[in-house]
Amino acid sequence: MSEPQHPRTLSEKIWDAHVVPSSLQEAARGEAVEGIDPEEAAAILAQRPDLLYIDLHLVHEVTSPQAFEGLRLAGRKVRRADLTLATVDHNVPTADRDKSNPDPLSAQQIEVMQANAKEFDVPLYDIFDIRQGVVHIIGPEQGYTQPGLTIVCGDSHTSTHGAMGALAFGIGTSEVEHVLATQTLPQAKPKTMSVEVTGELGPGVTAKDVILTIIAEIGVDGGVGHVIEYRGEAIRSLSMAGRLTVCNMSIEAGARAGLIAPDETTFEYLEGRPHAPRGDDWDEAVEHWRTLVTDDGATFDRSIVLNGAAIVPFVTWGTNPGQGAPVNGRVPDPGGFATPALQESARRALEYMDIEAGTAIRDIAVDRVFLGSCTNGRIEDLRAAAAIVEGKQVADTVQAMVVPGSGLVKMQAEDEGLDVIFRDAGFDWRDPGCSMCLGMNPDILLPGERSASTSNRNFEGRQGPGGRTHLVSPEMAAAAAIAGHFVDVRELL
Amino acid sequence: MKKVEKVTGHAIPLNRANVDTDQIIPAKHLKRIERTGYGPFAFESWREDPDFVLNDPAYGGAKLLISRHNFGSGSSREHAVWAVEGLGVEALIAPSFADIFKNNCMKVGILTVELPEEDVDYLMARSEELPDAGIEVDLQAQTVRTTDGSWERPFEISPFARWRLLNGFDDIGMTLAYDTDIEAFERQRPNRLPVTTAD
Ligand code: SF4
Numbered sequence: 224m225s226e227p228q229h230p231r232t233l234s235e236k237i238w239d240a241h242v243v244p245s246s247l248q249e250a251a252r253g254e255a256v257e258g259i260d261p262e263e264a265a266a267i268l269a270q271r272p273d274l275l276y277i278d279l280h281l282v283h284e285v286t287s288p289q290a291f292e293g294l295r296l297a298g299r300k301v302r303r304a305d306l307t308l309a310t311v312d313h314n315v316p317t318a319d320r321d322k323s324n325p326d327p328l329s330a331q332q333i334e335v336m337q338a339n340a341k342e343f344d345v346p347l348y349d350i351f352d353i354r355q356g357v358v359h360i361i362g363p364e365q366g367y368t369q370p371g372l373t374i375v376c377g378d379s380h381t382s383t384h385g386a387m388g389a390l391a392f393g394i395g396t397s398e399v400e401h402v403l404a405t406q407t408l409p410q411a412k413p414k415t416m417s418v419e420v421t422g423e424l425g426p427g428v429t430a431k432d433v434i435l436t437i438i439a440e441i442g443v444d445g446g447v448g449h450v451i452e453y454r455g456e457a458i459r460s461l462s463m464a465g466r467l468t469v470c471n472m473s474i475e476a477g478a479r480a481g482l483i484a485p486d487e488t489t490f491e492y493l494e495g496r497p498h499a500p501r502g503d504d505w506d507e508a509v510e511h512w513r514t515l516v517t518d519d520g521a522t523f524d525r526s527i528v529l530n531g532a533a534i535v536p537f538v539t540w541g542t543n544p545g546q547g548a549p550v551n552g553r554v555p556d557p558g559g560f561a562t563p564a565l566q567e568s569a570r571r572a573l574e575y576m577d578i579e580a581g582t583a584i585r586d587i588a589v590d591r592v593f594l595g596s597c598t599n600g601r602i603e604d605l606r607a608a609a610a611i612v613e614g615k616q617v618a619d620t621v622q623a624m625v626v627p628g629s630g631l632v633k634m635q636a637e638d639e640g641l642d643v644i645f646r647d648a649g650f651d652w653r654d655p656g657c658s659m660c661l662g663m664n665p666d667i668l669l670p671g672e673r674s675a676s677t678s679n680r681n682f683e684g685r686q687g688p689g690g691r692t693h694l695v696s697p698e699m700a701a702a703a704a705i706a707g708h709f710v711d712v713r714e715l716l
Numbered sequence: 717m718k719k720v721e722k723v724t725g726h727a728i729p730l731n732r733a734n735v736d737t738d739q740i741i742p743a744k745h746l747k748r749i750e751r752t753g754y755g756p757f758a759f760e761s762w763r764e765d766p767d768f769v770l771n772d773p774a775y776g777g778a779k780l781l782i783s784r785h786n787f788g789s790g791s792s793r794e795h796a797v798w799a800v801e802g803l804g805v806e807a808l809i810a811p812s813f814a815d816i817f818k819n820n821c822m823k824v825g826i827l828t829v830e831l832p833e834e835d836v837d838y839l840m841a842r843s844e845e846l847p848d849a850g851i852e853v854d855l856q857a858q859t860v861r862t863t864d865g866s867w868e869r870p871f872e873i874s875p876f877a878r879w880r881l882l883n884g885f886d887d888i889g890m891t892l893a894y895d896t897d898i899e900a901f902e903r904q905r906p907n908r909l910p911v912t913t914a915d
Contacts (some may be wrong), residue, residue, distance in 0.1 A: 243901045267879045305913040313820035328747035346912045366909050379792040395794035397823035405891045444786035504908035562734045662744045682738040
C-alpha cells in the first residue's frame with residue numbers, strides 16, 4: 224500500500240487505512256492454499272479484492288446461527304470476540320417479556336444466539352439487559368460506533384453507522400462467518416457518490432423527509448455499487464440522530480454504505496459515552512477524526528445536488544422506498560413514469576396498496592401507526608413525536624404503538640415522561656426491538672391493514688403478509704395517529 | 717464450496733423489476749436456524765396468485781431464473797439466496813443485481829449474470845413463450861447461449877471470482893493463508909480503538 228498522493232474522498236481514506244497489506248509473493252501464497260497450482264495462483268491472486276480489516280462486528284440472532292454453525296463444523300474459533308458484539312432484536316417480543324415467548328421458533332433463535340455467544344465468548348446484550356436494542360441503535364448509543372472505523376453486521380441497515388464517519392456496510396451470513404473467523408473481509412472497492420443537500424430545511428421538515436426525497440430522486444438502485452457521502456449545509460445542520468436516519472436508509476437507494484464526515488456534532492454526541500475514548504485517548508482520537516474529511520479536489524464517481532429548502536414532509540405511496548410524494552401532493556399516475564419498467568412497478572404498487580392514482584396523500588386513512596426501528600427509534604425521534612401527540616388522542620380508527628430502539632432509549636423516555644404522554648394519548652408503550660419494522664414477532668399488520676410507519680421499508684408484506692406500509696417521519700406518523708389520516712405536520716407547529 | 721462450471725436448463729421468466737428479498741423469502745421464515753429448506757417458502761406471497769409464473773408446472777425443474785434490474789434489493793438476508801437455491805435454481809440472469817445479494821450469491825455458488833436490457837428482453841420473451849427453451853451459462857467460457865446454438869453473449873465476471881467458483885475454493889480458507897499479514901495489521905492498530913469485552 225503506497226502512500227496515495229492524490230486527494231481522496233472520506234470513504235477512500237477509511238478504506239485505504241483498513242486494507243491488510245500483503246507481505247508474501249503471491250506465488251508463495253498459492254502454495255499455502257491447498258490444491259492451487261502456484262503459477263496460476265500468482266496470476267489470479269494478484270487480482271484478488273482488497274482484504275479489509277474490520278474494527279467492529281455487530282451480530283444478531285437472525286443472520287448468525289448458520290455462521291456459528293459453519294465455524295463449529297470447520298473447527299474454527301471467533302478470531303476477535305473483543306471486536307464483536309451481539310444482541311437480540313429482530314425476534315424479541317415487545318410485550319410480556321417475562322412470560323415465555325409465544326413463538327417457539329423465535330424462542331429457539333434467541334436461545335441459539337445465547338448459546339453461541341457463550342460458546343464463542345462473544346459479548347451479548349441479552350433480552351433483559353438494559354442495553355439491549357436494535358443493533359444499529361446500540362452501536363452509536365454505547366459509543367462503539369466511532370469515526371474512521373470499519374463496521375459490519377449481517378444486516379443491510381448497517382449503513383446507519385456511517386452517520387458518525389465510519390465505513391459501515393451490511394453483509395450476508397457467509398460473510399458473517401468469514402469475519403468471525405478472520406476479522407477481515409475480501410471486498411471489491413466501492414465507487415463513490417456525493418449527495419449534497421444545500422440550504423436550510425424548513426420547519427417541520429426532518430431527516431426522514433430528506434432521505435425519502437433523495438431516494439425518490441435517485442431511485443432505489445441509484446446508489447448500487449457506491450458509497451454515498453452526504454454533504455452540504457442541510458446535512459451539516461442535522462443532529463446526530465437525524466444523520467443516523469439519513470445514513471440508515473442509504474441501502475434503500477441501493478448504496479453499499481452512507482457516510483457523513485465527523486464534526487463537532489459527532490464529537491459532542493460521542494464524548495462521555497461508555498465506550499468512547501477518554502482522557503488523552505479522547506484528544507488523540509479527535510485529532511485523528513478531524514482528518515476524516517473528503518480532501519479538496521477529490522473526485523467522486525457520481526455527484527448530485529439537491530436543494531434542501533425545497534424539501535417538504537414526504538409520504539411513500541408505493542411498495543418501494545423510492546415511491547413517495549410530498550404530503551400535499553397526490554399519488555402519481557403510473558403512466559407518467561419515464562420507463563415501462565417504472566410504469567409497471569407503479570401500477571403493481573398501486574394495486575397492492577389499494578390506492579387510486581390521483582388520490583390526495585392527505586386523504587389516505589391509516590389503521591396502524593408504528594413509531595420505532597433503527598431508522599427512527601432514538602430518543603430524539605420519540606421526543607419529536609411526543610411533542611405532536613401531547614394532550615391529544617389517537618383517532619378511534621387507529622391503533623398506535625411506540626417501540627423504543629433500545630432499553631436505554633426506553634428508560635430515558637420514561638425519565639422524561641414521554642411514556643405517559645404516549646399512553647395518555649392512546650399509544651401502546653412497548654419494549655425495545657425491531658418489532659413491526661419487519662414483522663418477525665407478533666407485532667404485524669393484518670392483511671389489508673394500512674400503516675404509517677417510521678421504519679425504512681414499504682415492500683409488499685414487509686410488516687405482515689398483505690399489510691400496506693407508508694413510510695414517514697416520526698412527526699408525520701404521530702400526526703397521522705391523531706388525525707386518522709396523513710396531515711401536513713407543519714400546520715400543527 | 718461446490719465447483720461451478722456450467723448451468724444448463726430452462727429458465728423461469730420473472731418479469732418484474734426491483735424484486736426485493738422480502739418477496740424472495742418473507743421474514744417469518746428467517747426464524748429457522750438451518751441453511752437449507754427455504755425453497756418451499758420462496759416467493760411465498762406471490763405464489764398465492766395462481767397465475768404467478770412459479771405456479772406454472774412448465775417451469776418446474778428450471779435451473780435458471782431471468783428477472784429485471786436491481787434483483788435482490790433490500791435486506792442482507794442470505795436466506796434469499798438459499799431460497800433460490802432451494803428452488804433448484806443455479807444461475808440468475810438480470811440487467812443488474814443488488815450488491816449484498818450478489819455477494820451472497822457468490823459465496824453460495826449461485827451465478828449472477830448481468831446482461832444488457834435488450835438481451836434480457838430477448839431471453840425473457842423466449843422463456844415466456846417456450847417454457848422449455850434451454851439456456852446455458854458457461855463460466856469457463858464466460859458466455860450465455862441458447863442451447864439451440866442460435867444466440868450467444870459474453871458476460872463479465874471478475875477473474876478472481878470466476879477462478880474461485882470454477883475451483884470451488886473456500887473463501888475463509890484462502891483468507892487464513894494471510895494470517896501473518898492480519899496479525900501484523902493488528903499489531904499496529906491504535907490501543908484506543910474500542911473493544912467490546914471491556915466492561
Ligand atoms: S429495525 Fe428494522 S431495519 Fe432496523 S435492524 Fe431491525 S428489522 Fe432491520
